Amino acid sequence: MPDIAALLQEIADVPHSADPAVVRAKSRDMYAISPLLRKALRGREAEAVVSPRDNHELRAVMRWAVRHRIPLTPRGGGTANYGQSVPLAGGAMLDMTGYTGVVAVSDTNVRVRSGTLMGEIDEVLRAHGKELRIHPSTRSDSTIGGFIGGGSGGMGSCRWGMLRDPGNITAIQVMSVEAEPRLEELRGVDTLLVQHAYGTNGVMTELELPLAPAEAWKEAVVAFPDFMDAARFGIAFAAHPDIARKLASVQEWPVPRLMKNLGDIVPEGHSMAMVMVAGRHLAEFRALVAMHGGRVVTCVAEGRGRYGAPLYEFAFGHALRQIQKHQPRTTVLQGMFPPQELEASVARLHDAMRGVGPLRFEIFYSQGQLVGMGSPYVVFESEAQLAGLVDQMQALGMNVANSHTTGVRAVGIKAIDERDAAFKRAMDPHGLLNPGKLGLEEKESAAVTTLATKGWATKRPAA
Incomplete structure (x- = not known):
């Protein structure tokens, strides 16, 4: 490996740093949420950070990397949970957070530069009466390129599906x-x-995304004495044809108390459904709550709750972060409930996990079908413990993705085939982009944990 710090003078006009503290910070994302990744990725760092601001500077970095065969790891806001932006082969971090701006807005689409924060995009769109369809629970810190390149879905997926x-x-x-x-x-x-x-097979520069009409979103927590009543409500809410919705998340008691910021909003012993609903559909929402025997314990404008953050920061990956603030050994898996028997499969897992840990799941559309994604919360003891939990869940008919590893193929959310291999060869012929992560290289095994997960059964749509 060449002396990268010394070679930075060749791209002196591009913002860069070899300061160890800066490099260390930029070499990390949120992978420490996983006890297995915390161990597997310990000490993985780049040797420099380069931060291009436009195509001219990005081209200079590409030529520099090829000339000296320097690995590049693209990075956005650093909010990923799988170590997507942690370098396995050293080299330089390709920090895209300076590559920002909204390029164009139309009635149907927005075109943006890849380093633009998602919250900032929606601020611009609001002036046009529009909003992005889907965003992650890390919306305030996520770049659009990082979300598209590393994510799979989030808020809005219960209406629009996965990315x-x-x-x-x-x-x-x-x-x-x-x-x-x-x-x-x-x-x-x-x-x-x-x-x-x-970011293994090309560096995103601009993205064009479809828009939805801007809504006056309300975030609500609905309490239920019985978990399965909460589950049935969540499923019905996510499938409701006449309600504009953005979030459907169900959490079993005592999760409402484990998320300390929620305080005593949820009554003792009650499970909860956390939802986001368009203000124009509150009447339909309240009727659905009554039909399922729930009680709305809070309903406020988005981000105005007394729990100190938007409600979506208590769902998806952020739910575990909330609990880990006070119980750092807690962890989860990413199990997909089969769409053809969604409610029944939730009930089976709930029965099987009694005494193991409280259940949680988000409900959304995937490939045109309503699905659920979740698992019990457990206090981590060992990899063998998680392997046993994987076996139990898959024996019950669930497909589990490995959220405790890094690498596209190893995680198992994205299907990889020869088209991906050919595109990688065409766009990155020297194998410099995020080496070891796509799943086509033998190097990947160095940071892969060995849970025997089947992955999510996804198919690439026909061209």
């Missing part, structure tokens, strides 16, 4: 890592080549 579902990404422009870098514009199904690929 990979048709119509949720219009176009992605990517730059190759070659002596003469190329810009490629991917549209439609071709965007799935780089979606959830962790």
Whole structure:
């Protein structure tokens, strides 16, 4: 490996740093949420950080990396949970947070530069009466490129589906890592080549995404004495054809008390459903709550709750972060409940996990079907403990993705085939982008944990 710090003078016009504290901070994301990744990725760091602000500077970095065969790990806001932006082969962090700006807004789409924060995009869109369809629980810190490149879904998926579902990404422009870098514009199904690929096969420069009408969102917590009543309500809410919705998350007692910021909003012994609903559909929402025997214990404008953060920061990956503030050994798995028997499969897991830990799951659409994703919360003891839990869940008919490993193929959310391999070879012929992460290289095994997960059963849509 060349002396990267010394070679930075060749790209002196591009913001950069070899300061150990800066490099260490930029070499991390939120992987420590997993006890297994905390161990597997310990000490994995780059040797420098480069922060291009435009295509001219990005091309200079690409040429520099190819000239000296320097690995590059693209990074956005650093909010990923799988170590997507942790370098396995040293090299330089490609910090894209200076590569910002809204390029164009139309009635149907927005085009943005990849380092733009998602919250800032929605601020611009509000002036046009529009909003993004889908965003993560880490919206305030996530860049759009990081979310599309490392994420799979989030708020809005209970209405619009996952990022990979048709119509949720219009176009992605990517730059190759070659002596003469190329810009490629991917549209439609071709965007799935780089979606959830962790920046392994091209550097995202611009993204074009479909818009939805801006809503006056309300966030509500609904309490239920019985967990399965909460589950049935959550499923019915997420499937309701006449309610504009953004979040459906169900958490079993005592999770409402484990999330200390919620205080005593939820009555003792009650499970809860956390939802986001358009203000114009509150009447339909309240009728559905009554039908399922629930009680609305709080309903406020988005971000105005007395729990100190938007309600979506208590769902998806953020739910575990809330609990880990006070119980740092708590962990979860990512099990997918089969769509053809969603309620029954939740009930089976709930019965099987009595005494193991409280259940949680989010409800959303995937490939046109309503699904649930979740598991019990458990206090981590060992990898063998998690392996046994994986076996139990899969024996009950669930598909489990490995949220305690790094690498696209190893995690098991994105299907990898020869098209991905060919695109990787074309865009990154020297194998410099995030080496070891796509699942095509033998190096990946160095940071992969060995839970015997089946992964989520996903199919690439036909071109």
